[in-house]
Amino acid sequence: MQILFAFSNSPKYNEYVNEIVFVDTYGHLLGGKPMKYGYFDDKNREYVITVPGTPLPWINYLGRNDMYGLISNTAGGYTFYKDAKLRRLTRFRYNNVPRDFGGRYYYIKDGNTIWNPAYMPCKTKLDSYSCRHGLGYSIFEASKNDISSSLLCFIPLNDNVEIHKLVLKNNSKELKSINVYGTTEWCLYNAVDDFSNFQRNYNIGEVEIGKNTIYHITEYRERRNHFSFFNVNRDIDGFDSDLDTFIGQMNSWTNPEAVTKGISFSSKASGWSPIAAFRNDIKLQPGEEITLIYLLGYTENDKEDKYLADGSINNKKALALIEKYSTVENVNQALDDLAQQWTKDLSKFQISSPNKKFDRMINIWNQYQCMTTYNLSRSASYFESGMGRGMGFRDSCQDILGFVHIIPEKARQRIIDIASIQFEDGSTYHQYQPLNKKGNADVGSGFNDDPLWLVACTSAYIKETGDLSILNDQVPFNNTLGSEVSLFEHLTRSVNFISDNRGPHGLPLIGRADWNDCLNLNCFSLSPGESFQTASNYDSHKAESVFIAGMFVLYGKEYCELAKLMNKEKENREISTAISEIEKAVIKNGWDGKWYLRAYDAFENKVGSKENEEGKIFIEPQGMCAMAGIGESFEMPKQAIESLEKYLLCDYGVQLLSPCYSKYHIELGEITTYPPGYKENGSVFCHTNPWIVIAETLVGNKEKAYEIYKKYTPSFIEDISEIHRSEPYVYCQTIAGKEAQNYGEGKNSWLTGAASWSFVAASQSILGIQPTYNGLILDPHLPKEFDKIRVVRTFRGVVYNINIFNKNSGIYEMTVDGIKSKDKFIKYDNTKTTIDVEIRL
Ligand code: BGC
Ligand code: NOJ
Numbered sequence: 001m002q003i004l005f006a007f008s009n010s011p012k013y014n015e016y017v018n019e020i021v022f023v024d025t026y027g028h029l030l031g032g033k034p035m036k037y038g039y040f041d042d043k044n045r046e047y048v049i050t051v052p053g054t055p056l057p058w059i060n061y062l063g064r065n066d067m068y069g070l071i072s073n074t075a076g077g078y079t080f081y082k083d084a085k086l087r088r089l090t091r092f093r094y095n096n097v098p099r100d101f102g103g104r105y106y107y108i109k110d111g112n113t114i115w116n117p118a119y120m121p122c123k124t125k126l127d128s129y130s131c132r133h134g135l136g137y138s139i140f141e142a143s144k145n146d147i148s149s150s151l152l153c154f155i156p157l158n159d160n161v162e163i164h165k166l167v168l169k170n171n172s173k174e175l176k177s178i179n180v181y182g183t184t185e186w187c188l189y190n191a192v193d194d195f196s197n198f199q200r201n202y203n204i205g206e207v208e209i210g211k212n213t214i215y216h217i218t219e220y221r222e223r224r225n226h227f228s229f230f231n232v233n234r235d236i237d238g239f240d241s242d243l244d245t246f247i248g249q250m251n252s253w254t255n256p257e258a259v260t261k262g263i264s265f266s267s268k269a270s271g272w273s274p275i276a277a278f279r280n281d282i283k284l285q286p287g288e289e290i291t292l293i294y295l296l297g298y299t300e301n302d303k304e305d306k307y308l309a310d311g312s313i314n315n316k317k318a319l320a321l322i323e324k325y326s327t328v329e330n331v332n333q334a335l336d337d338l339a340q341q342w343t344k345d346l347s348k349f350q351i352s353s354p355n356k357k358f359d360r361m362i363n364i365w366n367q368y369q370c371m372t373t374y375n376l377s378r379s380a381s382y383f384e385s386g387m388g389r390g391m392g393f394r395d396s397c398q399d400i401l402g403f404v405h406i407i408p409e410k411a412r413q414r415i416i417d418i419a420s421i422q423f424e425d426g427s428t429y430h431q432y433q434p435l436n437k438k439g440n441a442d443v444g445s446g447f448n449d450d451p452l453w454l455v456a457c458t459s460a461y462i463k464e465t466g467d468l469s470i471l472n473d474q475v476p477f478n479n480t481l482g483s484e485v486s487l488f489e490h491l492t493r494s495v496n497f498i499s500d501n502r503g504p505h506g507l508p509l510i511g512r513a514d515w516n517d518c519l520n521l522n523c524f525s526l527s528p529g530e531s532f533q534t535a536s537n538y539d540s541h542k543a544e545s546v547f548i549a550g551m552f553v554l555y556g557k558e559y560c561e562l563a564k565l566m567n568k569e570k571e572n573r574e575i576s577t578a579i580s581e582i583e584k585a586v587i588k589n590g591w592d593g594k595w596y597l598r599a600y601d602a603f604e605n606k607v608g609s610k611e612n613e614e615g616k617i618f619i620e621p622q623g624m625c626a627m628a629g630i631g632e633s634f635e636m637p638k639q640a641i642e643s644l645e646k647y648l649l650c651d652y653g654v655q656l657l658s659p660c661y662s663k664y665h666i667e668l669g670e671i672t673t674y675p676p677g678y679k680e681n682g683s684v685f686c687h688t689n690p691w692i693v694i695a696e697t698l699v700g701n702k703e704k705a706y707e708i709y710k711k712y713t714p715s716f717i718e719d720i721s722e723i724h725r726s727e728p729y730v731y732c733q734t735i736a737g738k739e740a741q742n743y744g745e746g747k748n749s750w751l752t753g754a755a756s757w758s759f760v761a762a763s764q765s766i767l768g769i770q771p772t773y774n775g776l777i778l779d780p781h782l783p784k785e786f787d788k789i790r791v792v793r794t795f796r797g798v799v800y801n802i803n804i805f806n807k808n809s810g811i812y813e814m815t816v817d818g819i820k821s822k823d824k825f826i827k828y829d830n831t832k833t834t835i836d837v838e839i840r841l
Contacts, residue, residue, distance in 0.1 A: 038054075038058075049130065074103070084385075104118070110145055117140050133729070164294040176283070178284065181259050184296055188205065348406060370756050380751075391433070398456070408465045427445045451497050458471075498552050507548075523536060542602050560575050678734065691757065713758065776800065786804075
């Protein structure tokens with residue numbers, strides 16, 4: 001069938017959509033049913049968005065070390081240094097209308113037409129538009145009235161500066177005289193305060209005006225030793241630094257008075273809202289092109305060195321950055337360095353399979369998302385305000401699982417940081433702030449799965465690197481100097497904490513909650529607004545979690561392996577005993593006949609049982625207990641997976657539970673507050689789906705594993721972007737389940753454990769390449785569709801070229817450098833740099 005996207009300049013044939021589709025450049029429906037808003041450009045590792053009007057803002061991240069920016073497909077978003085709450089550099093207004101408003105706003109005034117290179121905020125109809133989200137950069141290409149623009153935004157590898165390179169070209173046959181405005185709105189550093197404490201904030205804003213540079217120096221004279229700056233690499237024709245003056249009374253960023261009049265007011269901010277807005281008056285001859293480089297930078301000075309002799313701020317570091325990035329060559333070089341770093345990082349795992357949707361996830365986007373979740377945990381996205389949660393303990397531990405092969409040294413440091421917020425009894429703070437790495441006392445502790453995730457990520461790190469020495473690192477409790485013990489001792493406290501806190505059925509106590517933050521069995525909340533995660537109105541000391549039991553068996557075994565490697569016989573023995581006790585407890589009290597129970601509540605009633613009216617079966621214990629192999633001799637994992645397929649599988653993956661709760665159950669907590677099909681109340685909570693993918697491979701269902709993977713993996717549902725609504729290149733936290741009104745709608749994209757777990761499931765279970773303490777296991781579970789694949793995997797510096805030929809024959813044959821192997825294992829051998837592996841199935 002012939003399918004068309006009608007663009008104002010060139011109609012495009014779209015091979016994927018099964019309908020005739022007409023959409024204008026703005027995403028407005030002209031006819032038919034729009035399903036796609038762009039395409040994957042795999043060669044350039046980009047997703048190219050072809051209409052500004054995506055169903056939700058489709059965003060990207062800039063930065064990968066200390067400075068970060070969120071950037072949407074219309075250049076919306078903000079920038080911060082290390083910590084989105086405590087060191088916010090630019091302002092973002094939440095819950096705005098439209099949702100995505102405020103960002104890197106550039107204005108081109110060409111006669112009476114004012115337009116923006118990324119469409120927002122003026123929404124002037126463009127002659128062409130595209131947004132290319134790449135790895136750590138975004139490029140916006142547009143044209144209007146014979147002027148074309150290209151705006152490139154990125155943060156270089158090792159400098160705290162967000163670069164905006166704007167190229168403008170006159171494609172007409174006449175001289176063009178235009179005014180170009182580059183703007184940024186400062187945040188007064190503490191994002192929460194900036195958004196709430198106006199009686200103070202409207203008095204403290206300060207700037208210093210330099211040559212083509214505006215410095216944002218609020219609080220610099222007192223307790224801050226840092227400031228930010230905005231610069232353009234060309235002499236300006238005018239500036240403003242006071243928001244109200246620049247915008248004008250009753251206007252907004254869509255029609256700033258300065259811009260509509262083509263002037264500047266030379267305003268100097270004093271209190272209120274400091275901004276930086278530069279005007280450049282530019283004449284472009286026919287065919288002429290001009291490049292402007294804008295820098296949004298951040299610098300810190302020593303306390304003693306904050307001012308220069310003449311009393312002005314010490315801007316030496318800022319000037320050095322400005323100098324460095326004032327030339328196109330240097331900017332291009334920095335972009336190139338960034339691209340090369342990504343090539344290097346991604347090269348550690350590359351696949352070529354018959355399915356390009358699979359390959360682009362594995363080779364590019366899934367690994368990219370893993371890096372992002374590693375960097376930001378759940379702090380700053382378009383759904384996480386950056387003002388609340390810092391780094392989550394369990395989140396950060398799990399993020400390492402999908403990230404550790406990329407930069408193991410960073411993972412190592414993260415493990416130490418995380419372990420440092422553990423308490424002596426083995427319990428842990430639930431979150432910490434990245435800037436000071438201190439545990440977050442407001443949320444506190446009591447999430448009883450947390451300690452086990454530390455075992456999970458430490459063992460994954462050691463398997464990837466072979467670096468057992470980390471277990472001897474001295475790590476404090478609660479960041480308290482003098483309390484240091486070995487990391488191995490921290491792990492011991494972790495497992496002991498679970499083992500020592502068991503309930504009436506011999507299962508681990510759940511505490512405030514386990515992985516499911518919303519299954520709050522000791523909360524009993526009646527007060528509106530009370531946090532389900534922190535309130536504990538009735539600590540029963542009875543509510544138990546079958547999920548944690550599964551985790552204990554799975555990761556307890558890892559702990560025992562490590563104990564053996566460390567010659568800790570006693571520890572190994574004790575935890576092995578506890579594992580078999582807990583395994584027995586699950587078989588006896590945690591099995592509901594056809595699936596694993598979810599929990600026992602504070603009154604010892606079953607949760608997730610056929611006896612319940614709603615919430616009869618939950619996904620989490622099926623995944624975790626099956627991965628742990630609990631009750632294998634009774635075929636429990638197989639039976640549990642069959643039940644789950646029967647009751648939980650839907651079009652977009654496996655739902656968290658069924659039937660969804662329709663009433664508030666005080667004894668179950670937040671989970672029952674969500675309307676059916678959303679969030680923890682029965683959405684496809686993507687984080688949990690890879691567990692099922694893994695479990696399916698363990699019980700021998702390779703086709704099913706791949707089928708489930710495809711259902712919730714974004715590149716496979718790109719064709720229904722109108723339904724899915726979220727970015728087709730990254731995982732969402734949830735996809736609304738079948739009981740929801742908006743069935744299939746993805747929400748909370750980007751910062752989710754779905755990223756790391758999906759990479760683990762695809763790489764270690766479907767492709768079957770599993771790092772172990774002393775080598776690699778190669779145990780693929782390939783669907784028929786993958787008749788021939790090639791994977792290049794770097795493991796501890798050795799490059800494995802793995803070719804798999806899959807006839808689905810039920811046989812397994814492996815040759816390693818031409819020599820037939822007896823088993824599925826390749827012992828690590830550091831005398832080689834490359835190893836050729838051939839597998840026939
Ligand atoms: C959400 C959870 C989240 C928790 C903690 C709940 O409202 O549903 O997904 O983990 O809050 O912030
Ligand atoms: C999101 C949280 O970040 C994560 O820690 C939790 O496991 C899930 N929600 C499920 O509640």
